[in-house]
Structure formats: structure tokens, C-alpha cells
Amino acid sequence: MKRSVLSRAAETIILLVVCFVALFPIVWMFLTAFKNPRDAYDISLNFQPTLQNFVTIFSNPWNLGHALLNSTIVAGATVLLSIPAAALAAYSFSRFRMKARKSLFFAVISTQFVPAVVIVLPFFLMFRSLGLLDTRIALVVVNVAIVTPFVIWMIKGFIDAIPLDSEEAAMMDGASRLRVIRDIVLPMAAPGIITSAIFSFILTWNEFLFALILTRRHATTLPVALTNFRTERGDLWELMSAAGVLITVPIFLLALVIQKHFTRGMTAGAVK
């Protein structure tokens, strides 16, 4: 059906506005990151770009390199611990019709809805008595708690979409169940598993509450380090923006790399 020029124009304008609204805060942060302190307090676009802010945040007293390292290690370790366990559980939930399946799955999924602030209280007390406050280990443990149920759900969505035929064919060909998982399911689910891995990396990377409560200096991650730029002299916006760029660029790159799967993966668990 042909649509009128007017409705096409309206649609284009709306979409342009949507893009503008979605991009503006990000673009503004990127611009600010390249301004010198004086320009940062002016909304003019006419400024002399500088890389000084990035040099500053990596040097004393900010030393964001350390937080960057923490964020990378914590997010990486969380992914490495949660994905293998989640993939096996997701396979079991997807393929077996066990009696307790519904209630077990319900139990796993409902933990996803437990507010982080509830879990962090006992963890804080526990880590305090174990002397693990302000360590990366503590952060990895709590992040694994939050991420694993979510990833089980997500990977299950991907495995559900794999037809059973190839698996049954492999069993007829003489493969044991574990062999089927190794030779057939994991390779076929690889795009989904990688997507889930990147997804949980992003979740952990952006995580704020645990890092805020469980770390002080040694194990702080980037989102918490942001709050350091709120000083007695006021907020140092140009440095905050530079740190913001540091936080977002790796995540944006990851998200765009997997964007086709990303949109599917985000909703796979929830709708299907």
C-alpha cells in the first residue's frame, strides 16, 4: 500500500527525534571529555579539543588505570565462572522433562528478581568477617550471583531454538549425551553463548551497587570511581566525562559487535 508523503515525513521526523534523544546525552559526554576545564562549563560547541583529561584521569591522584584493571578482571572472571555452569543448566532445563523442572526453573528465575540491596547486606557482613571487603574476589562472588540465573535464562532461550533433530541424529550415530553436548549443542549454540557472555560482561562492567558497598580503594571499579570526581571543589565534569568515555567505549563496541544477536538475546529469555 502506498503511504502518503505526509505520514512518511512524520515518521522520518519522529525517528530523527528519537535518535537525537537517544544520542544526545552520550554525544554531549563525549564532547565534554575533550574540552578543557574552562570550556566544560560552557554549552558552546566552539572549543579547542584536548586530550588532557584522559592524561589526567590516568595519573595521580585519580589513577583510573587501577579501576579499569579491576573492572576488567571482575567482569572477565564473572563471565568465566557463570557461563559454563549456566550453559549446562540451560541445556538441562531446555531438553529434559524432569518432574521438578518447573519448580527448579521457577526457583532459579525468581532469584533474578531479588533486589541486589537485599543480597548485599549479608554479603557485606560475611566478607567483613572473612576480611574480604574491598577485594575483587568479593565482587566476583556477588556478581556471579546476579548474573548466573539471568544467563541460564538467556542461554536456554538460544538452546530452545536449536532443533532437536541434529541432537537425536548424533545419538543414533552413537554419541553419548555428554558427547552430544560437546560435539553438537555447544558448537550450534556458540553464537548464543557468546552473546550471553558479552551480555553478562556488560552487566557486570556497569554494576554499581555492589562495588559501591563492598569496595573502598583497592577493588573499586570504574562506575564507582566516577563518584571520586565529586570533590569539595565541586564536580569535575570534564574528568567525569573522560571517565565516562572510558566506561562506555568498550561496552558500546561489544554491544555493536553482537548487535544482531544482542536485540534477540535481550528478549529471548523474556518473551519466548
Next chain:
Amino acid sequence: MADIRLVDIVKKYGDFLAVPRQNLTIEDGEFLVLLGPSGCGKTTTMRMIAGLEDITEGQIFVGDTCVNDLPPKDRDIAMVFQNYGLYPHMTVGDNIAYPLKLRGMSRAERREQARITAEKVELGPYLNRRPAELSGGQRQRVALARAIIRRPKLFLMDEPLSNLDAKLRVTMRAELKHLHHELGITTVYVTHDQTEAMTLASRIAILNHGRIVQLDTPERIYSEPADIFVAGFIGNPAMNLIAGEIRGGVFEAPAVRIPGLDAGPSGPVVLGVRPEHLRIAETGPIAGPIFANELLGDSTLVTLRQRGTHICARGPADFRRELDQPVSFAPTPDARLHLFDAENGNRIATQSF
């Protein structure tokens, strides 16, 4: 090589009884087709033989061993799936050789075997392709090659041709038949296509509601259907099934009066006669106005209708007559008429003219 025996097999899904107490022996080397409409339990039966489905009650024997508790991998059965079940992440060669890999065969030997098998099904040039790069017919051949590369005790084929286009199906049918002849491996083949069943089978088991209604050679299933269901299911165009009454050897129904039948007990019966056993005649025991003419090329299907009963006959290709004009059918000299019990549908008698 061995025969397969199903003893008192029952399959339930919760409260739903999919297969009620089935007994079936598949003889060594035969090509047995399980035929029936969708939902008749034929695929479930096959999957229980494969070990992909648990058996609720009963036992399955391969030779003398009960395989109930053996996982599929230990049953030495190969299967071709309706959707082929290929491994999308492996090349054609690796797909075909996978069963050998699982049996610990060396890489070089595997490659050689895969090459030989691929030649046999005309896949030689495609060994390094991925399944996604093949046509439907070629994928089918990969599935076939993967099944025949090892010599299993039994082949299972679950509607293997149903995803192919009509022309390819005919070609593959012939190839399957040839392959069975060449390898001589016992085969169980599930289909809902009666032509496939008739052409391929050494015996056909016709299933309805999970029960085997008739188990026989294609010839006998065609010429002596056990009941109305089989009679109506086998044959294209379908057998005319005319509900009427028999009294003193005379069958009567709207538009039909056929005398001279063996005088059995009187009462309501269903008369079955195939369209190819009726010819167009000047006068005949069946008469009525023409409802439809359908030219098939080598013949014309002529249907008459009288008070809700449709009766179809195969007439000459050059038959021409306006609709609603009267027409008469008479049995051909080799015609076989079947009488079925109107109550339970079982065949009472079959009679030649």
C-alpha cells in the same frame, strides 16, 4: 542383522494413550513401512525402537536382546530424520564420517570411508561444503550417507522424502529401493504417503489410533483391505465406499442396485469398489447424473451423485458429456467388490465378477 520384535508395547503421554499394546515383528532384511495418517502413532513407534522415546510398558527385542534400557547409541540403529538432522557446523565429509569418529576410527580411514560412501550417493564433489550450501535433495543424501557409512542392524527412516519436491521424491524413492536391495539391511520406514508405501515396502503396517489395522504385502493390502479405514486410505483416487443394505444377495443404495452377490446375512453394509474397477456403460447397476468430470491425461474420472452419495469411475480419456446428464457405471470384468460390516467396518467378503 537380526529381526526386531515389539512385544506388548504401550506408550502414554500423561493420560494420553498414544500407542495401545502393540505387537510387531520386523523380519530380517525386510523393508517394513509404517503407514497412517498424522497422529496415528507411527512416528512414536519408530522413536521407541530408536530409543529416543521411553517405553511405558512392554519390551523391544533386537535379535534376542531386550533393548529397553539401552540408550540410542548402544542399539546399533541408524536413522534418517524428516528434517535430516545434519550438523550445520560440520562439512559434508565430517557429517558423514561422524558415526565412525564416535567409534574411534582413525582420521585417514574415516576420510576414505566418507569419500567412498559419498560417491555411492553422488555427493563426491561436495565433501567440503557445509549443509547450508546444499539443496534439499543433497542434504537428504548426506543424511542417507551418514546412515549407511556404518553397517547398522537396522535402518529407521522417518518420512525422509516429505521435505522434497514431488519430482525429486520419485527419484529418491527409486534410489532408496535400490539401496535397500544392495545393502540388504532391515529397514523401518514411516510415511503418510501411500504411494511411497506401496512402491517401497515388502510389507506395510497400516496404523490408526495407535493400532496396527493391517500388516501385509502391498498387493494384499490393495486387493484385500482389512476394513473400511484401510480401503479408504489406500488407492488414489480413493475406493468408492457406498453405504447401503444387502438382502438376499442384492445390494441396494441410492443410485445402486447390484444383484448376484453371495447371499450372506441381510442388513446394512458398506460396499467398496475402486474407480478403476468401474467402467462407463450404456446401462449398468449404478446410475445417476454426472457431478464432475476430471481429465487426468490417460483417463477421465467421472463422478456421479445421487442423494448425497458420490460414486467415481475411471473412464476413457476422450469421454465427453455435459454435467447433470445421466451416466451409468458397470463393473469391469476383473472388478473386485468388497462388503464391509456397517457397524465395525471389518471386511465381510470380497467377490470378483
Next chain:
Amino acid sequence: MRDRSLQYYLLVPAFMIVVATTIYPLAYSFITAFRDWDLSKQRRPQGFVGADNFTQALSDANFLSTAWVTAIFVVVSVALTVVLAMGLALLLRRRGPLHDFTRIILILPFAMSPALIGVSYRFMFNPEYGVIAKGLGQVFPPLAGIPWLADPHLALGVLIATDVWHWTPYMTFMCLGGLASVPRATEEAARMDGASSLRILWDVILPQMTGVLVVVAVLKTIFALKMFDQVVTLTGGGPGVATETLAFYVYKVGFKWFDMGYASALAWVLTAILMAVSAGYVRMLLKERKMATA
């Protein structure tokens, strides 16, 4: 068959993680909720005080104001997100270069760290040099100099804006997924029957989308109830306590006032609310699935 045991073995690693990291802490905080424990004075939990910590909440003006703020936040943010997401999904259902580009762009707000979103909105809404506050003032002079984050209502508004900005993309993708499963044929049939686009939306598309929309709304409710990061980085709960949500208040009681018993009790109130909402959600999910397979 060996599968019978294997299906459970496969679950063991994941369940060990879930039990150790969720069930155990939940149980621990549940017990703490019935005890007296001021962490600034006592190293170990003190005696059991029955339901005191829970009854305390009922007479705690701070808690009641927090609950009120949370309720407003949840209702407005969920309503806005669902409407925007559904509208956007209807637009993005068509294909085209701009549509595809928008889809990609939408990933960015979702991938951005919520803490950082709070920071960047705080910057943009600063009345002296924030690009939005100042920009608005230059375009509409009456809006100049509005102290966005110092006004209780406006601050809550900005807080909601950050949440809607962050979550609308995700919900849009969910709606798009739902729209994709609405069969084209029903729409085309309605068009052949002479229905206008608006009627088709109302009579054909939306009725088939109710399941997905309910799921979207409930999921968004859960996320909104848990929202915490932006409160810290955008408003710090202020001005006064005008933007203190339940999750933030639990944090404040526990980690600023160190009243572990009371904080645990409050945390369990929040958990109970979330459990109730999520139980409804999971039930709907199962029903959805049944409908889908029917």
C-alpha cells in the same frame, strides 16, 4: 537410562552458585531482620526482637515517604516506558535505512552504565552550565534558571527521565519481538475488510499484543522497584529525601546508619513486593508459553 541422573548433574554447578550466592544470603538477612544489630556499636548480632523491626517501619515517617516516592516513580516510569516502547516498536517494525540505524542507536542507552547515566544527567540539568537546563532557558526564556535538581518534584521528574531513557530501548525490542509474532495475515485480512490503519492497530494488533505488553509492564515494574544507581549519582536522594526510593533507603539505613536489623527488615519488605510481582510475572510467562504452543 543414564539421562535420568545426568539431567540433574548438569544442574549441580549452577545450583551450587545460586544456593551459595542467593539462597544463603537471603536466609541470613531474613534471620537478621528479626534481630537487634547496630553495626557501629556491636560486632555481632544481638538478641531476637520479634517483629519489632517490621513494626518500626510502619511508624517510620522516612520509610513511608520513601514508599510513596517509590510508588510514584514506579507508576510514572512504567507507564511512560510501556507507551513509548510500544509506539516506537510500531514505527520500527517497518524496514528502511533510518529504521535500521535507529535500532542500532537504541542499543546505546541500554548498554550505558546506569550510574554514569545519573552522572551525565546531573551535568546536563545543572542550572548554571548544564546543556539542557541552559539550552532550554535560551530557547524558552521563562524556563531559564530553573533549579531542576533542587526542586523536589522536578528532581523526581529528572530521575524518572533517566530511567525511561535507559529502559525504553530494551522494552522496544521486546515489543518488536511481540509484534513479529503477530501474523501478518490477520492484519492484511482486516485491511481487505476495509479497516483503517488506526482501527487495525486497535482491533487487530493490540489485542494480540496484550500478553507481551503485560510481560513488558511487569518486567519494567520489577526493574523500577530495584532502581538504585541513578538515585546515588543523580540526586543522592535529595533534595531532602524527595527522591529516596525504597532500595536507596535500605542502603542508607544499612550502610550510613549501620542498623543492620532494621535494614534487613526493610530489605525483606522490598523483596516481598518484588516476589509478589515476579510470581505474577512467571505465571504469565508460563501461560504465554501455553498459548504459544496451542
